Amino acid sequence: MAASDDATIERLxxxxxxxxxVDADGAARxxxxxxxxxxISGGSAANTLAGLAALGSRCAFxxxxxxxxxxxxxxxxxxxxxxxxxxxxxGESEPPTAQCLIFVTPDAQRTMNTFLGASQYLPAAxxxxxxxxxxxxxxxxxxxxxxxxxxxxxxxxxxxxxxAGREVAFTLSEVFVIDRHGDDFRTLVDEGLIDVLFANHxxxxxxxxxxxxxAGIAALRNKVPTLVVTKGADGAVAVKGGExxxxxxxxxxxxxxxxxxxxxxxxxxxxxxxxEPLETCLRRGAICAAEIISHYGARPEANLEALMAEKLG
Amino acid sequence: MAASDDATIERLxxxxxxxxxVDADGAARxxxxxxxxxxISGGSAANTLAGLAALGSRCAFxxxxxxxxxxxxxxxxxxxxxxxxxxxxxGESEPPTAQCLIFVTPDAQRTMNTFLGASQYLPAAxxxxxxxxxxxxxxxxxxxxxxxxxxxxxxxxxxxxxxAGREVAFTLSEVFVIDRHGDDFRTLVDEGLIDVLFANHxxxxxxxxxxxxxAGIAALRNKVPTLVVTKGADGAVAVKGGExxxxxxxxxxxxxxxxxxxxxxxxxxxxxxxxEPLETCLRRGAICAAEIISHYGARPEANLEALMAEKLG
Numbered sequence: 001m002a003a004s005d006d007a008t009i010e011r012l013x014x015x016x017x018x019x020x021x022v023d024a025d026g027a028a029r030x031x032x033x034x035x036x037x038x039x040i041s042g043g044s045a046a047n048t049l050a051g052l053a054a055l056g057s058r059c060a061f062x063x064x065x066x067x068x069x070x071x072x073x074x075x076x077x078x079x080x081x082x083x084x085x086x087x088x089x090x091g092e093s094e095p096p097t098a099q100c101l102i103f104v105t106p107d108a109q110r111t112m113n114t115f116l117g118a119s120q121y122l123p124a125a126x127x128x129x130x131x132x133x134x135x136x137x138x139x140x141x142x143x144x145x146x147x148x149x150x151x152x153x154x155x156x157x158x159x160x161x162x163x164a165g166r167e168v169a170f171t172l173s174e175v176f177v178i179d180r181h182g183d184d185f186r187t188l189v190d191e192g193l194i195d196v197l198f199a200n201h202x203x204x205x206x207x208x209x210x211x212x213x214x215a216g217i218a219a220l221r222n223k224v225p226t227l228v229v230t231k232g233a234d235g236a237v238a239v240k241g242g243e244x245x246x247x248x249x250x251x252x253x254x255x256x257x258x259x260x261x262x263x264x265x266x267x268x269x270x271x272x273x274x275x276e277p278l279e280t281c282l283r284r285g286a287i288c289a290a291e292i293i294s295h296y297g298a299r300p301e302a303n304l305e306a307l308m309a310e311k312l313g
Numbered sequence: 314m315a316a317s318d319d320a321t322i323e324r325l326x327x328x329x330x331x332x333x334x335v336d337a338d339g340a341a342r343x344x345x346x347x348x349x350x351x352x353i354s355g356g357s358a359a360n361t362l363a364g365l366a367a368l369g370s371r372c373a374f375x376x377x378x379x380x381x382x383x384x385x386x387x388x389x390x391x392x393x394x395x396x397x398x399x400x401x402x403x404g405e406s407e408p409p410t411a412q413c414l415i416f417v418t419p420d421a422q423r424t425m426n427t428f429l430g431a432s433q434y435l436p437a438a439x440x441x442x443x444x445x446x447x448x449x450x451x452x453x454x455x456x457x458x459x460x461x462x463x464x465x466x467x468x469x470x471x472x473x474x475x476x477a478g479r480e481v482a483f484t485l486s487e488v489f490v491i492d493r494h495g496d497d498f499r500t501l502v503d504e505g506l507i508d509v510l511f512a513n514h515x516x517x518x519x520x521x522x523x524x525x526x527x528a529g530i531a532a533l534r535n536k537v538p539t540l541v542v543t544k545g546a547d548g549a550v551a552v553k554g555g556e557x558x559x560x561x562x563x564x565x566x567x568x569x570x571x572x573x574x575x576x577x578x579x580x581x582x583x584x585x586x587x588x589e590p591l592e593t594c595l596r597r598g599a600i601c602a603a604e605i606i607s608h609y610g611a612r613p614e615a616n617l618e619a620l621m622a623e624k625l626g
Contacts, residue, residue, distance in 0.1 A: 002393075003614075036363065036390040036612060039352035050349070069382040069409070077349040080315075096382070299349060301316075 001102035001110075001258065001296060002037035009103060009111055016105070019112040019143070019174045027115035030101045039070070040297035041077035042100055043119075044173060045141040047259045047298040051266025051288050053082045054304040057273060060084035060131055062157070064122035064150075071097035071118070077299065087126050090118045102258055108293065110258040120147030124156045132157050133164035136273050137196070139265070142173030145181050158193055169196035171265055178206040189223050196226040196272065198265050204229050226272065228285070230264050236285060238268070238278050245279040250290035250311075259298025263288040280312070287311050314423075314571065314609060315350040317416035322424055327416060332425040332456070332487045335414075340428035343414045352383070353610035354390035355413055356432070357486060358454040360572045360611040364579025364601050366395045367617040370586060373397035373444055375470070377435035377463075384410040384431070390612065400439050403431045415571055421606065423571040433460030437469045445470050446477035449586050450509070452578070455486030458494050471506055482509035484578055485516040495520060502536050509539040509585065511578050517542050539585065541598070543577050549598060551581070551591050558592040563603035563624075572611025576601040593625070600624050 009016050012033055022030065041050075049059045061078050065071030067089045074097060078085045098119040103111040122144070132138055138161035144150035161168050170188070172178055178185060185207060188194050197220065205211055208219040213229075220227050221239045230236040235248040267288035271281030291302050322329050325346055335343065354363075362372045374391050378384030380402045387410060391398045411432040416424045435457070445451055451474035457463040474481050483501070485491055491498060498520060501507050510533065518524055521532040526542075533540050534552045543549040548561040580601035584594030604615050 031389060034389070034393060036354070036393045037386075038610070039386060041349070073350075073352060076344060076347075080347060080349045297351070 001040065001100075001104060001256070002035045004035065004103035004105055004111075006105055008033070009105060014103060014111045014113065016111050017109045019100075019114060019176070021146070022101070022113045022115050024095065024115060024117075027099060027101060027113065030113050034101060034103065038296060039073070040299060041074050042259070042298050043074070043098070044143055044171065044262050045139060046074070046078055047262035047292075048139060048141075048171075048266045048269070049083050050078070050081050050299050051263045051292075051304060052270055054300050055266065055270040055284075055288075055308065056305055057270050060086070060135065062087050062122070062127060062132075062153075064090055064118050064120075064126070065097045066090050066095065066118035067093060068096050070099065081299075084131075086128060086131075087122070090121060095121075104256045104258070104296065108254040108257050110256055112258070114143075116147060119144065120149060122150040122153050124149070124153040127153055127157055127160070129156075129160040132160040133166065135161070135166060137167045137169050137269060139169045139171075139269065141171050142177045142181075142185070145184065146177055151181075151184075158188075162193065167195040168193055169198070169265075169269060170194045171198040171261065172200075172203040172207060173261075175202055175206045178203060182207060189220065192223070194224055196228065196269070197224045198228050198230075198261065198268075200230045200232065200261060228265075228268055228282075230261060230285075230289075232260075236264065236282050238282050240278050243278055245277075245282055247279065247282040247286050250286040252290040252294045254293045256296045257293050258296075259292045260289045262298055263292040263300065283312060284308060314353065314413075314415035314417060314569070315348045317348065317418055317424075319418055321346070322416060322418060327424045327426065329418070329424050330422045332413075332427060332489070334459070335426045335428050337408065337428060337430075340412060340414060340426065343426050347414060347416065351609060352386070353612060354387050355572070355611050356387070356411070357456055357484065357575050358452060359387070359391055360575035360605075361452060361454075361484075361579045361582070362396050363391070363394050363612050364576045364605075364617060365583055367613050368579065368583040368597075368601075368621065369618055370583050373399070373448065375400050375435070375440060375444075375466075377403055377431050377433075377439070378410045379403050379408065379431035380406060381409050383412065394612075397444075399441060399444075400435070403434060408434075417569045417571070417609065421567040421570050423569055425571070427456075429460060432457065433462060435463040435466050437462070437466040440466055440470055440473070442469075442473040445473040446479065448474070448479060450480045450482050450582060452482045452484075452582065454484050455490040455494075455498070458497065459490055464497075471501075475506060480508040481506055482511070482578075482582060483507045484511040484574065485513075485520060488515055488519045491516060491519040502533065505536070507537055509541065509582070510537045511541050511543075511574065511581075513543045513545065513574060541578075541581055541595075543574055543598075543602075545573075549577065549595050551595050553591050556591055558590075558595055560592065560595040560599050563599040565603040565607045567606045569609045570606050571609075572605045573602045575611055576605040576613065596625060597621060
């Protein structure tokens with residue numbers, strides 16, 4: 001990721017604030033145009049797990065890296081955070097480990113351009129179904145619903161989790177994924193396979209085809225046991241059965257919004273698995289999101305447990 | 314680089330605050346023991362050039378990377394900073410591009426463990442002597458005097474610069490280098506081949522074998538046209554012919570001292586090549602050093618030109 005400016009975003013015809021998939025050539029072209037950068041491990045679900053582990057939850061990550069330096073960095077960072085990571089490295093040297101080229105503008109918006117690389121070849125056979133069955137919650141990211149192999153792996157993971165009576169949490173990730181796979185997601189919801197659904201307000205609208213926020217909530221609240229919708233600077237709402245809670249955003253100096261949703265999910269899920277009140281779960285989400293947007297990168301820098309103790313008492 | 318603590322430094326028997334060379338196995342062992350990290354381009358002289366370029370000086374970098382992801386990241390970051398970098402990538406796949414494993418303790422000290430990798434194979438033949446002859450100043454780092462090939466390359470570079478009537482600037486880098494190569498450095502100084510010498514106060518003592526600071530200055534001031542000695546939190550001193558100047562450290566919140574000397578040299582040299590008064594050169598050094606120690610990593614994050622305008626008016 002690198003600091004950038006609006007002129008560069010425009011010159012490169014990037015989709016400001018969004019996530020765009022790019023191929024190897026596109027990634028090379030954008031990297032060429034990018035300023036001096038920092039390499040920081042990322043990945044939406046991996047960021048969430050980094051937050052959960054930092055809060056004290058036991059986690060295992062499933063995902064595909066290649067046998068290259070970025071793959072080793074990713075594996076190091078996830079394991080050094082105390083997270084199990086046993087997915088075999090992909091033997092083939094091409095494509096390399098996924099990269100996300102993130103341009104951060106002075107307004108703290110992040111414009112992401114993702115080369116999925118090895119991550120799109122996660123085979124269902126790489127899953128450890130016993131591990132999934134042993135986890136309280138299976139957490140899935142919508143981004144990887146797009147490529148075929150991880151989608152098949154996620155379907156199998158859902159079966160493994162449901163078969164063991166576990167919860168499935170799902171983040172919709174991005175509107176473009178809903179544009180392409182909304183029918184799949186609506187079917188998962190209708191079949192009652194999603195226990196905890198994370199969305200931001202535009203993803204909620206895309207999934208429910210309801211422009212009105214409350215209409216969107218109403219369309220899902222009876223189908224999803226726990227629905228969590230973030231609204232950026234306007235805070236977040238959660239609905240769980242008959243209960244509804246809402247929190248404002250946690251005040252902070254915003255430097256880079258990358259990972260805000262990922263870390264919100266981390267905070268919320270940590271409270272959720274510990275059976276905390278809905279509002280406390282939201283507060284934890286807001287505190288984690290505020291930490292991550294106060295610096296570059298989507299992996300926590302502050303001691304999240306200490307931060308929680310300070311903010312929640 | 315990663316946040317760490319004193320207990321880890323002790324457990325791993327690291328040399329706190331210093332720079333220690335490690336081999337590939339040592340690097341792997343330390344990386345294993347390191348927390349979640351950030352990968353940021355570095356290298357002492359490269360950091361200095363990044364600062365110089367950010368201040369508006371035209372720079373070219375000479376150094377050896379391997380054909381791997383870290384090598385491509387290094388080359389990207391240096392070129393994206395506006396610096397020429399034409400040294401051919403080393404064809405052999407082993408050893409990989411140099412890595413420095415930096416443990417940053419809560420007192421902001423950096424403990425560096427460097428695997429020199431490809432950098433120790435910079436061949437003298439890779440130099441573009443016309444480029445060196447065209448530069449106002451040739452800047453060399455002591456760290457790379459230790460391995461044989463870059464040492465030979467630096468000797469040839471000195472000849473090219475001196476042959477063209479250019480200045481040679483040299484940073485002593487670290488006491489261990491002086492312990493091993495002090496005689497070489499003293500000979501370079503005695504032969505009048507060093508025009509600008511950068512040292513911190515412990516390096517000054519090691520080179521001159523004078524424990525007393527003023528005695529150390531006195532031992533060099535007639536041999537080195539411009540002598541710059543940094544004293545950490547106590548500021549810096551420069552002596553140029555009959556003139557002497559001194560500045561305090563620039564106040565800042567210190568997060569990570571990595572690169573303080575490198576960026577001090579950048580600020581000083583930028584003033585030096587522009588013929589500024591000695592005290593202004595020192596002030597620029599102190600301002601650049603303060604910027605770099607206020608955040609993780611040894612590449613500038615702030616707009617250094619704007620910072621100079623603000624601080625120097």
